[in-house]
Amino acid sequence: MGAWVKHGRVMRSRSAFVALIAAGAASLLFDLTLPLRLPSEADWAEAAGALRGAAQPADAVQLWPVWAERARLFVDSMPVLAEEDLEEADYPGVRRLFLLSLPRTPFYSPPDAALQARGATPAGPEQRFGALSLRAWDLHAAPADPITRAAEEHEVDYVARHCVLVPIGGRLVERAPARATLHVRAGVVGERAYDANRPEIVVQVFADGLPVGSLEVPRTVRDGTGWRRLDVALPAGAAEREFVFAASSPDRNRPFCLQAWTSG
């Protein structure tokens, strides 16, 4: 019996020894090979050069994973986007999306399924620049015209948005071409979106004086839900209309940002 117990102990020790040596070796292997899975400066420069050569109006670059923002140092030929939900992101005004990705990084999940789910199709072969991958996607987006024309960007729900700051209690009036569907997006800028016990903000939307819908923007509770959406068919009317967005809330002391366009 004692011999069996001793044998069991020896076997456990040996197993632990082998497991720890294996864990140490695997850890070092991971650590020492990680740089090989990351792009070099030359890779970035080459990818930026390829984008420069291919750039057309209505192109944009989407980074994947979204933290790969070192790209901003190199890409100078088109807007660099870091949308976090590729299936639901709007990409207003973008026809061709270049996906610039780091496919060899840990926990990388290919974005192809999300892009395909929104109806996008590859618009060319995948190009490799060392550890970088570049592929163009056709978004097959319906033609769109902006209502809000923001030169500025503001962060809402952790993504930089081309939206216009609208004072709560105030109105934004814009004259713009009107296509079949109106799209309104809105949210509170920055961490104020999470302020506890704040009442919701309501945006009433009018086109040429007619109410066409309203958008409620409650306090954000969970990340990823702060950029609220309203998509509504516009009633028949003039090709160009006056759009009015009236934002109201008992609490006016928050930076509120709104983006709108029509498509179809």
Next chain:
Amino acid sequence: MSDKALARTLGFAIAAVLALTQAPVGFVRDEGYYFTAAQSYEAWLRLLLHAPLQAIAQTERYWSYNFEHPGLAKLLFAASHLVWSTWLGVLPDALAWRLPAFAFAGLLSYWLCLLGLSRSRAAGVLAPLLFWCAERTFFHGHLACFDIPICALWAGVGVAFLRASGPGLALTYGAALAVKHNAWFLPPVLAVYALLLPGDQRKAMLRKLPWLLLSPLVLFATWPLLWHDPLRHLRDWVAFHTHHVHYAWWYFGQVLRGPPFPVWYPVVLDALVLPLTNALVLAAAGISLLWGFARRRLDAQRLLELGLAGAALLPFLLTTTPIFGGIKHWLGFLALLAPEGASLLVRIAPQPRRLLAVAAATLLPGLWQIVHVHPYGTSAYGELAGGIPGAATLGMQRQYWSNNVTGVLPWLNAHCPPGARVYFHEVNVESYRTYVRMGMLRPDIRYAPGPSQSDYAALQWHREFRDREPETWNAYGTRRPATGLYLDEVPQVVVYARPGLPGAP
């Protein structure tokens, strides 16, 4: 070499390594405040030497700053600076302030070695190495803050309770009480521990406990703020920590802003930030101690290690305690598991050659992490997290409290025109002043309160501060950074320059 000599040698060696690698370590936000506090307390020390009665009368004036933490550590930072920088002029300011922190790191190593030596000589050597061979712990060892000092005294109180006389215990616990409020939790832990011991040991330990009643004298003696109106100051101290704010913290893709926090948050974070092998060995140590406890096979020392490790972690399992600051608030948990972990290594590889192999397998990933990531310790992640890029994909806190800005200071010094205004974002004005004082930042570079009032912006990547980058784009009219600090491609600090200024793209 005797056991104590070995422990002393290890303690000195580790303190020396920390001192030699501190120069590039940036100043975390808290450290900026403690530097300022140390300067105020140093002024008080000088007054004490020249006009003692006046100094005693004016404690409020000099000690009110940073009233939320007791005096001992900051008093040591101040005294060290007074001696080594102000009087002797032989050490730069930051090194002089940080010197006592290295002494605490040495003490921690000494006590961990002693706890390990009670098992075997090899365990004595391996215990402190197991703790320090990870960039997170190594980084925190460099700071003139309280996390390593209280971690050291957490272990020290344990050693004192096991081995020291009553007065020795009172002094050690008093020092812990005078360093950080974590020490409030120690008396109940020691009492429960004593009650769990068998017969005679229980009586002996229970007889030691009343000595703790003398410990507040150390708190009082080393915290002159308490010399006038002590009750009010004690009340303010307690109230600050019982009503502490919750800072936003990114964890698996969600920003945690307030309770309830995930119950296993501290354990999961330890597993992700430590090198895999350290995490495995410390996890095995925890299981070994718990298994021994369940089978009532723990000796007095191992039982106390389990109690102290558990007590260091427990508040953060309650889901309501503030969780910001990575793993720094429960370093005592890792430290008190290290001797058992070291002992397990010796048990699975008793022969010297095999022990060498298993020690190398365990410690080399941590050494690599230090070589690869230092001095950006708050950004370090282990293999389980996929390193820094894996952690970024998982949506984990990327860094905290601004020390990584040192990665872009040389660029700013080289490119900023005279008198340039720089928005340093999370770098507080206290740390900015220290960078200037240390010669790490040109003195003519000015501190700007926001992007729109600045010529350059050094933005630290924090999930909760993502609005600062578009704000900078809007202010500068460009979306292209000039440079940045990227660790394994992951943005940490991104620098923007107004178009037309030197260094702008």
